Amino acid sequence: MRRLQMDGRTTATALAAEVGLTVAPCHRRLKELESSGVIQGYRAVLDAAKVGLAFEALVFVTLRDRQHMLRFEAEVAGIPQVVEALRLFGEPDFLLRVRAVDLAAYQRFYDEVLVGLPGVEKLTSTIVMKNVKDGGQLPV
Template identity: 40%
Template sequence: MTLQIDAVDRKLLRALQEDSRKSVQVLGEGVGLSASACHRRLKALEEQGLIEGYRAVLNAGKLGYSMQFFIEVGLTSQSETALEAFETAVQDIPEVLECHLMAGQSDYILRVVCQDHDDFERLHRRLSARLPGVARIHSNMSIRTVKARTGLPV
């Protein structure tokens, strides 16, 4: 269900996606609102669930994660129990940044980060051995990120 938002809400959401550290005063000025009106709109957008949270975007390379992989995972079964077991287990692997249930050749695609080749080998073994119901794994290494966007087009 898409919620109805106006042009000012859209400007406010775009501004937040660019830099959520701006003060309510600065955000309001940027969209033509007083600080109190901006604060009320932000609270309403949060209550409607349009704003789920605020996060810092970290530099993976500077934190030692120089490698990124997209890993396709096929399971031995697509039963609800098998899917739930896999999804629960993948939550406990911090290197897995994203996990998507897919329609197509693979059951899941994971986006993972690793520090080096040895780190990737350890992660690959962990995925193969510890995740329930894994039948096959196919890994693709990202050479370079061409476009990365955390925001949505609003």
């Protein structure tokens, strides 16, 4: 699993050789991991700066009350600029990772989208200066 997290395009043949199995059992194990949901999918990792989305902000969101929780979550899930959304214990209620072209674009997004989300009481933004570690690989 560690190898697949580093390179999801690794073939079953290459993976089998690396872990000391023949191809058939390795392929079968991959299919089992996929069908059981351990492997949820495969994707390409894009360079945000090279696609014009170098600006990143972390937004802490506090809701007025819990009545808006599900509507807030549903709306956030449909916003492409929000690349990650985490519900937190305590306050704030959520942490959003937002991507934009630049500060001006983020400010428009903040004013036109974030402040209008259901139940928002308070938004606090911080700008990401440098991403030191990214990738989200699990320690397995």
